[in-house]
Amino acid sequence: MTTATAPRAIGGHRDSFAATTRSDRWWQGWVLTATGLFVFFGYLTLRAFQGTYYWFDPYISPVGSPPLFTPASGYPGSVPLNHAWFGTFPSMWPRWVPQSPAFFIPGLAIAFRATCYYYRKAYYRAFAASPPACGVRGASLKYRGETRLLLLQNLHRYTLYGALLLLCFLWYDAFAAFFKGGRFGIGVGTLVMIINASLLSGYTFGCHSWRHLIGGRKDCFSCDAGSKRAHGIWKKSSWLNSRHMLFAWLSLFWVAFTDFYVSMLSRGVIKDLNTW
Numbered sequence: 303m304t305t306a307t308a309p310r311a312i313g314g315h316r317d318s319f320a321a322t323t324r325s326d327r328w329w330q331g332w333v334l335t336a337t338g339l340f341v342f343f344g345y346l347t348l349r350a351f352q353g354t355y356y357w358f359d360p361y362i363s364p365v366g367s368p369p370l371f372t373p374a375s376g377y378p379g380s381v382p383l384n385h386a387w388f389g390t391f392p393s394m395w396p397r398w399v400p401q402s403p404a405f406f407i408p409g410l411a412i413a414f415r416a417t418c419y420y421y422r423k424a425y426y427r428a429f430a431a432s433p434p435a436c437g438v439r440g441a442s443l444k445y446r447g448e449t450r451l452l453l454l455q456n457l458h459r460y461t462l463y464g465a466l467l468l469l470c471f472l473w474y475d476a477f478a479a480f481f482k483g484g485r486f487g488i489g490v491g492t493l494v495m496i497i498n499a500s501l502l503s504g505y506t507f508g509c510h511s512w513r514h515l516i517g518g519r520k521d522c523f524s525c526d527a528g529s530k531r532a533h534g535i536w537k538k539s540s541w542l543n544s545r546h547m548l549f550a551w552l553s554l555f556w557v558a559f560t561d562f563y564v565s566m567l568s569r570g571v572i573k574d575l576n577t578w
């Protein structure tokens with residue numbers, strides 16, 4: 303006769319993947335996070351490599367902004383030559399690499415999100431399952447912190463500056479979307495681009511690195527007038543920081559939606575309601 307033995311416990315949980323004493327549907331958040339990251343980042347990556355349908359006057363997709371270069375030909379919906387900073391792509395550009403403006407300054411957004419403290423938690427749990435959720439046994443991985451493979455995660459404080467630079471361009475694009483052929487007006491695309499810049503601002507200015515930069519290093523917020531002003535900005539950033547996950551997802555969705563909207567206009571699939 304054999305005697306059944308209980309699974310060995312580690313940290314209060316059974317020593318098997320996804321073992322837990324939780325009785326709720328913890329896996330739903332895990333699945334939704336993994337699906338969301340895969341869908342939105344997958345879509346934006348594909349669009350970056352396509353290099354097409356980024357433009358519909360006066361709108362430009364955030365995937366292709368700012369357009370340092372534009373393809374000479376063969377890329378439908380590309381940014382007009384007079385809107386490209388440095389003209390067409392140089393002749394030395396490798397033929398096997400798509401002529402996409404997304405490979406330049408817009409790529410800073412990827413570095414900022416990939417090293418973001420919230421997104422680290424999200425994709426560590428979603429794809430590495432370490433752990434998949436609080437109180438749930440994760441995969442048997444040897445985690446060494448951000449010291450070996452994940453050393454680049456420590457660059458988040460520096461990628462912030464790239465994100466701030468990109469915000470300037472996106473707000474410029476949003477305000478430029480009020481003018482078409484020198485005429486002032488407003489369209490659905492204008493509102494879409496304004497919302498896009500607003501949500502990205504909420505995400506960026508709620509960032510832990512930004513919050514530390516503007517006030518987290520100070521020992522006294524009431525010592526002088528400058529410190530008091532910094533405290534006011536820090537409190538506003540703290541409000542955004544407490545909703546960082548919300549802005550992370552809303553801004554990610556809206557960047558993809560803005561690109562989708564502009565691309566559909568550029569393809570002639572839909573029409574933009576506007577006052578021009």
